[in-house]
Amino acid sequence: MLYVKYRYQDTVKVKFLKNLDVVSCTALSLYNIIKQYFNDNNVRLERMIMWTSDGAEVMLGKYNGVQARLKVDSPFLLEQHCVTHREALATKQAFAKVSYMSKVEGIVKAIYNHFSRSSTRQENLKDIFCVLDQKEIRMKRVHDIRWLSLGEAVTAIVRSYDVLVAYFSGESKSGKDPTAMGILSAITTYRDLLGKLNSLNKALQERNIRPSDAGRSVKRTIDSLRERYLTAADDAITWGPSMQKLLSRLPDMTELHGNKEESQKLFTSDVKHLVSELNINLQHRFPDTAFVNNFDIFVPALFPEERSVLYGVDQIEELYRRYRTLLPAEDLETISDEWDDLKYCLKESYLNCSQEEFCLDLTVDPVKRQQYPNMAILAEMCLVMAASSAEVERGFSQTNLIKTKQRNRLSAQHLDMLLRVKLCYTGLQSLDATKVYNNWLQAKRRRLIFDNPHSSDSESDMDC
Structure with missing residues (x-):
């Protein structure tokens, strides 16, 4: 799927260009298809300034990737690894290096699954929201291919903290659910940290963001994380407001959480380690x-x-x-x-x-x-x-909505047409219905049937 960023008069635009019919996923095949498309439309490849994609070797390979082959035709071409993908990879790698924090995603998924698979549990949770006079908040699912989903799921848990504590406390003490105690012990999450990462991710998904803009946004996030989490003494952290609220509840739940000081030490060491790894990964992926x-x-x-x-x-x-x-x-x-x-x-x-x-x-x-x-x-x-390349990812999402299991026989050409209607639609005000009809009429031989009582049979059944 190709997108293009260009200047038109006094506006910079990002537009869907073409859903190409790919026969092979090798770098050479992709390069030939892209080059053929531009040649067919009289676009000079040497005018291409930047090639942006995900970090797959076939796309950004230094010697044989698509970008390396395009540089033969466009010697001034700059390759760009999508900044949103880079931020997501840096976060994923940082979480993987912290043993306790690597379990957070599993914990969040466990909480979602705990309620999504039982209507009885959902009703019990809803009753507790009503008793505590709080607005009901649905638990969010974590999607591996959606950059913001983990932060949104964690935010939903933190906002529902009181309700979840009441629910799991009741389930644990009543012995109805053997997994409730284990889930409750890991509810405390790092909403402030994930909130900063989600804010950065949203900034990097802006349609007209430029590489230098992305670098400055990442630097501001790194400085903010360092100032909040790493400048204090070894045994202290300047917690954000959400974390302070969570920690204030620990003394009332020693039976479930354990000693408050031990919990804080665990949070401190894990969060400092995580933020250090996160800053290292971000700096490595966004060099000055x-x-x-x-x-x-x-x-x-x-x-x-x-x-x-x-x-x-x-x-x-x-x-x-x-x-x-x-x-x-x-x-x-x-x-x-x-x-x-x-x-x-x-x-x-x-x-x-x-x-x-x-x-x-x-x-x-x-x-x-x-x-x-x-x-x-x-x-x-x-x-x-x-x-x-966030705009391209949105295009892929639209592709999945159009080409469903029931429409799996859609050809690349028809899919391209439907995507063009969906992504490039500007409203009926600018639609010339006559032109659309004439194009449809001339596309191939069609049998037109006119419902006209005054016409003869020969006139009402015409081959065009």
């Missing part, structure tokens, strides 16, 4: 040395408060070295002088603008494009760089 970070010079908010002659000089040099055959500048000195003029204009006129607003104005405004031709080309590259 990435080439795309050179485009941060086009972010007005990052411009230094005091005028600096040296600001952006190194980044401009790196960009010139890579794209010099695409730029009209004859040498590095020419483009450096152009940047020197532009950055003071940026400071004075665009300080409150976003990177997209600044780059669009520089690209679209004919006066500025003529005045800063090299910067306009670099700004346009920055605009169309795609950091995430």
